[in-house]
Amino acid sequence: MKISFTINGKQETGEVEPRTLLVEFIRYELGLTGTHVGCDTSQCGACTIHMNGRSVKACTLLAAQADGQDITTIEGVAPADGPLHPMQEAFRDNHGLQCGFCTPGMIMSALAMVERHNGEALDEQTIREELEGNLCRCTGYQGIVKAIEAGSKAMQGAPDVQF
């Protein structure tokens, strides 16, 4: 079956089997490999993307369900040759990653979190509660929580930034 959707501002079309997962289409057909597959059982959140502005797990969506929708992946949060998004920068500054496998999902979840709270700076408790859909096996989360706290603050000072 044929599907067509907007991804990172670009219109894409493709031919998929009904059972094709959205994350498979994004990675293997579109070559956008920033969206990771960690557990493939909707627990770890490494495959988190935004669909119509909301964080969702791309391993638990059919590509067919994305037909006609608006999708953003980690590749779409900052220009390829430009500066990092303030949230990405905050992960770098605050030791928010070690191996980096969970990081794209963490950042997509963090941006959705800021969006849910109307762009306000986030406190530690909110971050810990709302990060429950993302697993990290390296850091122990301290650096990630600090990074999201700093990233949400940095986004205050950058009103033009996307999300």
Add this chain to the structure above:
Amino acid sequence: MYNFKYKKVSSLDEAQQAFDAADDGTFMAGGMTLIPTMKQRLAMPSDVIDLGGIDGLSGISVDGGTVTVGAMTCHADVAASEGVQKAIPALAHLASLIGDPQVRNRGTIGGSIANNDPASDYPGALVGLSATVHTTKKKIAADDFFTDLFETALEEGELITKVTFPAPKIAAYRKFPNPASRYSVVGAFVAKTKDGIRVAITGAGPTVFRVSEMEQALTSSFNADAISNISVPADNLNGDLHATAEYRAHLIGVMVKRAISDCG
């Protein structure tokens, strides 16, 4: 997962026709249970009928003492609804405890209650608040809707359209979540309604159930001490690697007491 035919429908009639035409069709709401189940090859429907394109099935309205939630309304919307937070804060709180943010952005009330997972949260709210399930064929009282493990009063091909909740005087939901999955090991919904006290337990048994002995005790005296001597027998409760039946029986008392305290 095994392959299947996929059809996105735009009306309830079209959904019905697609279901009738399929060999072994299934409806998909948010897909948060169906897709993982199909990935594990525990389900192999011939046709998946996606309800995501039907207008008018999602949304929340609050009218006087009644909260109406459309079947395709996602948990995140129920949790964030100012109307629900004001009319039935316990319902918004319950929705905020389901799964994680990504799951709450996709999972729907209709999909959750049609599946009737014993560890799901919504059955507690429906039975605790004496809600009504509206379908394409009839209205079903929550007490009659959840019949057994993964079984409901829905007939083949019957679709939920909305759920109506009468606002209680006060209510609270407390759950002991599985730390990994966030599913309820035991969840207790306690409500003071205009027709009396209701205590609904989810997670512990094959399906949601009420504890009439606790309801009676709380009718005489609405405080946590009133149920101290009441225990629910472990017979017929769920026992698995997460918790034994005896532990779940114990947790029922603990969660009900905490819910009573939350009622203030």
